Amino acid sequence: MPSLSLLAFLAVWQGLAVYLNSNTLPTPETVAKVFWQGCVTGQLPYHLGVTLLRLVMSFAIAMLLGCAIGIVLGRNKKLDAFFDNWLVIFLNIPALVTIILCYVWFGLVESAAILAVVINKLPNVIVTIREGTRALDQDLLDMARCFHFSKRKTLVHVIWPQLHPFVMGATRSGLALIWKIILVVELLGRSNGMGYQLHLFFQMFDVAGILAYTVAFVTVIQLIELVILKPLDKKSQRWRR
Amino acid sequence: MTDIQININSKTYPAIEQAEHHLAITDLKLSLKSGEFICLVGPSGCGKTTLLNIIAGLDNDYDGEILVGQQHTHPKIGYIFQNPRLLPWRTVRENIELVLGSRQSAAIIDPLLEVMQLTQSQNVYPERLSLGMSRRVSIIRAFAVDPDVLLMDEPFVSLDAPTARQVRVLLLKLWQERPHTVLFVTHDLREAIALADRLIFLSAAPMTVVSEIIVPLPRAERHNENAIEAFRQQLLNDYPDIKRLL
DSSP states (O other): OHHHHHHHHHHHHHHHHHHHOOTTSOOHHHHHHHHHHHHHHTHHHHHHHHHHHHHHHHHHHHHHHHHHHHHHHHHOHHHHHHHHHHHHHHHHSOHHHHHHHHHHHHOSSHHHHHHHHHHHHHHHHHHHHHHHHHTOOHHHHHHHHHTTOOHHHIIIIIIHHHHHHHHHHHHHHHHHHHHHHHHHHHHHHOSSSHHHHHHHHHHTTOHHHHHHHHHHHHHHHHHIIIIIIHHHHHHHTTTOO | OOOEEEEEEEEEEOOBTTBOOEEEEEEEEEEEOTTOEEEEEOOTTSSHHHHHHHHHTSOOOSEEEEEETTEESOOOEEEEOSSOOOOTTSOHHHHHHHHTTTSOOHHHHHHHHHHTTOGGGTTSOGGGSOHHHHHHHHHHHHHHTOOSEEEEESTTTTSOHHHHHHHHHHHHHHHHHSOOEEEEEESOHHHHHHHOSEEEEEOSSSBOEEEEEEOOOOGGGGGOHHHHHHHHHHHHHHOGGGGGGO
């Protein structure tokens, strides 16, 4: 069924492109050629790789920090009350503002780019994990206490499995968000990566290029879902009836 | 093993919003002899779970003391909760291994699984177990840590009668093999008589000890429903006070 819907999509695209016969909507074939050329010259894998690296780094930092802070805020009412307003503020600051400020304050450097992405993603992770931590089963925590589980054991065996659905939620929504922000970050202040390339294509009105990169990008996302996230879901849910 | 002395002068719940300040326990003294099986009998809502949580160290907001031997310390606890409280994402065996730490655990776990007839199910996740089986796992988990005192909070409630009887027989078998001090909470007098060396009757809140009665029935006769019923009748005649506590 998924492959059928993909075929239908390609057919509609082909039909529309032939009918319009315009530079602004190239046929799937043209896009495929541009894609192939990009691969042969190494341009496309290079820029995609650079963007992926930024994605992995900012994602890892945001998730690690976000989980840690989220758990702490979920377990500590006073700290939560102290930071709650700030969290809402950071949740709602437009991405563009943090990106520009990071570049202005720290220069057009790699670490500023990563920082901008992290700042945009972090509040999201914190809020999701905090909700998960508030919903922890007190009965199981009491059980862990009276059987003298160590802190580490409680975290790994009692808390983490309950947070897992929330972590997966934060991961999926987080990847989607980071992809979008990272391209803007690259467009504004980096001289490589997908965002930078898209900017070039835009200036040359090269729609085939833009679409070719989009295809590459969509493929990577599908791969991440299929190869990493789905198996992770399956493994961690095997105890359910 | 050592004797345990529990003296609680008072336990109160502070007023929160609509709920008024509530005195849950007052002037309650229990002495547990090593290896003794004690049943706490009292009306529901009288604060029995509160008492168990204090002994388990889950609730430290009370006025009183707990002595293990001569020392002010919390006894090592094996807690069998009303709900089994197994970690659903760990198998039966993993659930038991977790309370044992890194010690060599197979030597402890295997015989326990054997007695409780769970060897076949040791690699199953708890959601696939019946309630009776889950209860048996939680009994194993509590015995596995070799505690100073086993706390049991109505562990057979909401089991059908045959299953409850089966689990009770298995529990007694295990307890006779490896004697431990037991504090068993119930509001079922027949169950209490079938299990206990000593019955302790507790009043409604604020909870305190009303009377303590030794059960003289020999262990061999505890399977006999008639003997238990006869003792129950005699008890109710001799101590008319306890009727209203049931």
